[in-house]
Amino acid sequence: MLDADIQLRLSRLNLDIAFTVEAGEVVALLGPNGSGKSTTLRALVGLLPLAGGRIVLDGTVLDDPAQHVKIPPEKRPIGLMFQDYLLFPHLSTLENVAFGLRAKGTDKKAARDKASQTLARLGLEGLAEAKPGSMSGGQQQRVAMARALVTDPRLLLLDEPLAALDVSTKTDVRRLLREVLRQSNAANVLVTHDLLDAVALGDRMIVIQDGEVVQTGTPAEVTARPRSSYVADLVGVNLLRGTAHGTILDIDGGGKLTCAEPATGPVLAVIAPAAVSVSRQRPEGSGENTWPGQISAVDLMGDRVRVRTEGTPAITAEVPPAAVDQLKLDDGGELWACVSPAAITVYPP
Amino acid sequence: MDQQKQPFNPLLAVLAALAALFFVFPLIGLITGAPWGHVTDIITSKSALDALKLSIIASLSSTVIALLFGFPLAWLLARGNFRGKGLLRGLTTLPMVLPPVVGGIALLLAYGRRGIIGEPLDKATGISLPFTLAGVIVAESFVAMPFFVLTVESGLRSMNRRLEDAARSLGAGRLMVFRRVTLPLIWPSLAAGTVLTWARALGEFGATITFAGNLPGKTQTMPLAVYISQSSGKMEEAIALSLVLVVVSLVVMIFRRRIAGSD
Amino acid sequence: MDAGSEADVPRLSARAGARSWRGPRRRHPALFTVVCAAIAALVLAACSSSTSTPSASSSGSGKVSGSVVVFAATSLTDAFNKIGAQFEKAHPGVTVKFNYNGSSSLATSITQGAPADVFASAAPANMKTVTDAGDAAGTPQVFTRNTGEIMVEKGNPKKIMSVKDLANPAIKVAVCAPEVPCGAVATAIFKNAGVTVKPVSEETNVGGVVTKVTLGEVDAGIVYVTDVKESEGKAIGVPIPASQNDITEYPIAQVKGAPNATGAKAFISYVLGPDGQKVLASFGFLPPG
Numbered sequence: 001m002l003d004a005d006i007q008l009r010l011s012r013l014n015l016d017i018a019f020t021v022e023a024g025e026v027v028a029l030l031g032p033n034g035s036g037k038s039t040t041l042r043a044l045v046g047l048l049p050l051a052g053g054r055i056v057l058d059g060t061v062l063d064d065p066a067q068h069v070k071i072p073p074e075k076r077p078i079g080l081m082f083q084d085y086l087l088f089p090h091l092s093t094l095e096n097v098a099f100g101l102r103a104k105g106t107d108k109k110a111a112r113d114k115a116s117q118t119l120a121r122l123g124l125e126g127l128a129e130a131k132p133g134s135m136s137g138g139q140q141q142r143v144a145m146a147r148a149l150v151t152d153p154r155l156l157l158l159d160e161p162l163a164a165l166d167v168s169t170k171t172d173v174r175r176l177l178r179e180v181l182r183q184s185n186a187a188n189v190l191v192t193h194d195l196l197d198a199v200a201l202g203d204r205m206i207v208i209q210d211g212e213v214v215q216t217g218t219p220a221e222v223t224a225r226p227r228s229s230y231v232a233d234l235v236g237v238n239l240l241r242g243t244a245h246g247t248i249l250d251i252d253g254g255g256k257l258t259c260a261e262p263a264t265g266p267v268l269a270v271i272a273p274a275a276v277s278v279s280r281q282r283p284e285g286s287g288e289n290t291w292p293g294q295i296s297a298v299d300l301m302g303d304r305v306r307v308r309t310e311g312t313p314a315i316t317a318e319v320p321p322a323a324v325d326q327l328k329l330d331d332g333g334e335l336w337a338c339v340s341p342a343a344i345t346v347y348p349p
Numbered sequence: 350m351d352q353q354k355q356p357f358n359p360l361l362a363v364l365a366a367l368a369a370l371f372f373v374f375p376l377i378g379l380i381t382g383a384p385w386g387h388v389t390d391i392i393t394s395k396s397a398l399d400a401l402k403l404s405i406i407a408s409l410s411s412t413v414i415a416l417l418f419g420f421p422l423a424w425l426l427a428r429g430n431f432r433g434k435g436l437l438r439g440l441t442t443l444p445m446v447l448p449p450v451v452g453g454i455a456l457l458l459a460y461g462r463r464g465i466i467g468e469p470l471d472k473a474t475g476i477s478l479p480f481t482l483a484g485v486i487v488a489e490s491f492v493a494m495p496f497f498v499l500t501v502e503s504g505l506r507s508m509n510r511r512l513e514d515a516a517r518s519l520g521a522g523r524l525m526v527f528r529r530v531t532l533p534l535i536w537p538s539l540a541a542g543t544v545l546t547w548a549r550a551l552g553e554f555g556a557t558i559t560f561a562g563n564l565p566g567k568t569q570t571m572p573l574a575v576y577i578s579q580s581s582g583k584m585e586e587a588i589a590l591s592l593v594l595v596v597v598s599l600v601v602m603i604f605r606r607r608i609a610g611s612d
Numbered sequence: 613m614d615a616g617s618e619a620d621v622p623r624l625s626a627r628a629g630a631r632s633w634r635g636p637r638r639r640h641p642a643l644f645t646v647v648c649a650a651i652a653a654l655v656l657a658a659c660s661s662s663t664s665t666p667s668a669s670s671s672g673s674g675k676v677s678g679s680v681v682v683f684a685a686t687s688l689t690d691a692f693n694k695i696g697a698q699f700e701k702a703h704p705g706v707t708v709k710f711n712y713n714g715s716s717s718l719a720t721s722i723t724q725g726a727p728a729d730v731f732a733s734a735a736p737a738n739m740k741t742v743t744d745a746g747d748a749a750g751t752p753q754v755f756t757r758n759t760g761e762i763m764v765e766k767g768n769p770k771k772i773m774s775v776k777d778l779a780n781p782a783i784k785v786a787v788c789a790p791e792v793p794c795g796a797v798a799t800a801i802f803k804n805a806g807v808t809v810k811p812v813s814e815e816t817n818v819g820g821v822v823t824k825v826t827l828g829e830v831d832a833g834i835v836y837v838t839d840v841k842e843s844e845g846k847a848i849g850v851p852i853p854a855s856q857n858d859i860t861e862y863p864i865a866q867v868k869g870a871p872n873a874t875g876a877k878a879f880i881s882y883v884l885g886p887d888g889q890k891v892l893a894s895f896g897f898l899p900p901g
Contacts, residue, residue, distance in 0.1 A: 086515035090533045103520035463828035480812035562813025580717035581791030
């Protein structure tokens with residue numbers, strides 16, 4: 001089990017993050033570039049000095065600046081998968097995978113045997129003698145995986161493991177990675193900026209922005225109730241901040257909406273774009289939750305179209321492609337949005 | 350990744366051919382000017398064999414010295430971060446731009462019998478470098494080591510240091526990282542630097558004759574022997590000795606590709 | 613290693629690859645012309661330089677002009693510089709250019725075709741190399757003589773008094789290489805004195821020996837008396853008795869095919885004449901005898 005409390009000061013970033021990871025659990029660290037996710041990994045590896053906090057793995061203190069305890073990187077039972085794999089170009093696949101074992105003192109034959117087994121487990125049997133340069137991206141990624149796993153690490157760190165792959169390879173490798181992580185009884189920390197990776201591979205998600213934790217929870221919780229515009233954008237939903245007075249929601253920055261469920265105090269509200277209907281004329285019927293806005297963007301996304309209007313509040317609606325012609329959306333201008341109260345999910349920030 | 354074949358460019362070919370001929374003609378001149386009748390007598394004479402032996406011992410020793418002292422220096426220049434690094438690099442490459450005789454005089458003023466270092470050394474231990482084989486080695490090391498330092502520094506800079514991080518993260522201690530990651534990755538530039546250094550040391554003349562003097566059997570290396578022959582009109586002898594140097598050098602240059610791996 | 617790189621490498625379209633090659637002339641006409649002109653110019657210059665006469669008249673008129681190139685032994689440096697200056701004063705408009713080196717080196721250069729007008733050697737042997745090769749015009753004449761002397765550091769710390777002292781293995785001695793005139797002098801002196809001396813260095817010209825002594829690298833060197841006189845203040849001489857010493861004759865000759873034959877003749881006359889001889893004597897040289 002990993003118990004990490006990391007405080008770091010870098011030129012571009014102040015990192016302050018604390019979390020735990022159980023053995024066998026996969027925690028996905030999600031955040032935009034520069035948020036501190038890679039920095040967190042480097043701190044766990046031991047490549048950066050902590051300004052404060054403590055890192056404890058399976059009861060052993062790896063890093064405690066206050067007590068002047070720091071175990072050097074090579075003595076930590078950690079497996080690391082780099083974004084750019086960093087396979088040793090001059091060594092064969094087998095030698096690459098056996099490297100960690102040899103470093104820990106295993107004799108050559110035993111190391112090569114275990115490495116062979118790990119390669120086979122990941123479907124790379126025939127490539128033992130090949131050099132990394134001659135293999136495809138997906139194969140290299142699996143070799144990197146094997147190299148990290150072969151030493152039975154207590155903490156497995158994966159830095160954007162699928163980032164360098166193209167879409168079709170990604171799906172296959174993601175499946176393989178999920179299998180491998182399922183069988184692992186190490187604490188696993190996965191760093192990614194891809195929501196799909198986090199959702200598919202993580203048991204829990206930690207969203208980090210500007211060096212701070214913004215939200216934690218299971219992937220389902222986080223995506224259903226995002227607490228940052230970053231996640232909301234990733235998930236693709238509208239996120240509004242405001243104050244609730246019963247069923248009336250006062251939105252920060254202007255606008256009022258009526259909700260189905262009452263609440264009090266500062267809240268977040270999520271509205272799926274598909275739940276927003278649009279029209280050129282003010283809709284008849286109840287005047288609730290309708291407001292105009294200037295069209296600011298029309299995005300064609302395959303078989304769906306998203307329209308953004310800058311009213312109070314600004315909102316993104318999803319419409320069928322036919323609507324583009326019907327409503328002449330490309331001409332811009334004023335568009336009315338309408339949301340039913342039941343479609344607004346309100347929750348505390 | 351397969352390279353696209355270059356389309357044939359005659360202008361390039363002509364210029365390259367001229368360059369190649371520029372180097373080939375002097376060699377042809379040496380071969381045709383050699384006294385093939387009695388070349389064996391000349392190159393097996395005592396003075397020739399002495400000169401060859403001295404040249405080989407001195408050049409190899411200088412290369413070893415360059416390796417021992419030049420490698421840490423190259424490491425420092427490539428990885429170190431300290432004020433005056435640029436100045437240090439400039440100083441180590443100074444022998445490359447100095448005329449060798451100037452280098453020899455500077456060596457005398459530093460390590461000669463009345464030199465800044467040489468004088469106390471002589472007084473304390475009786476050791477004096479000029480006129481000895483050690484003096485020849487010092488002179489050759491002085492002019493040749495910069496080549497080693499520059500080549501190896503360049504190799505160190507251009508390797509991906511993150512591979513060393515990866516090795517450390519896999520549990521390798523510093524020695525293992527160096528032995529199994531750094532060294533193999535810089536091997537080509539290490540080999541190239543060594544060969545370059547050795548070649549420069551082998552051909553050194555000005556600094557050697559100025560600092561170590563010229564004494565057959567003791568300090569007269571091949572280049573000095575060639576010069577003495579040439580300046581006393583014994584052209585055939587000079588050519589024969591020159592050919593020996595050329596053959597030795599060619600052999601090493603050809604083996605260089607095998608040592609360094611194809612590049 | 614960038615995994616997805618295969619997709620990123622731009623592929624040349626079939627169209628671009630199939631474009632036919634047109635040759636440098638069509639593609640870069642200006643560059644091609646410039647390169648051809650440059651090569652032609654170089655070739656012409658190379659061909660013509662061997663026939664051009666760099667210095668001026670060898671027209672047969674008695675007037676000396678242009679430059680006179682003199683190859684002279686190192687030991688003649690100071691004396692000939694002074695003679696040259698006086699010669700230039702006596703013949704306004706004329707420049708004398710000197711190339712000083714070991715006589716054997718100079719002889720080799722001349723037989724290889726170096727463009728000298730006059731050769732002044734420190735020993736008959738090196739002049740013979742030139743005459744044997746047919747590169748001398750007329751008969752060489754002895755214009756001065758020199759003799760050897762031991763040169764030691766200022767103050768003579770090792771108290772060297774005679775040639776026999778040089779045989780002491782603790783004394784470091786430098787001489788010229790045997791192929792060079794001053795080296796032959798040293799060999800003769802040691803033979804005459806009946807000593808075996810093991811020098812630590814055989815220099816390629818007498819200047820090298822002087823340097824080694826004045827820098828303190830060696831304790832003593834065999835040089836000419838003229839070198840000791842020149843180095844007054846920087847080194848001391850220990851005279852060698854005539855019975856042990858060697859006298860060497862310095863011949864001078866005009867080089868065959870000299871670019872400035874008139875100038876060569878005039879310079880040689882000057883050296884042999886009273887003005888030249890006076891200068892040589894002032895530097896310690898012996899009369900031709």
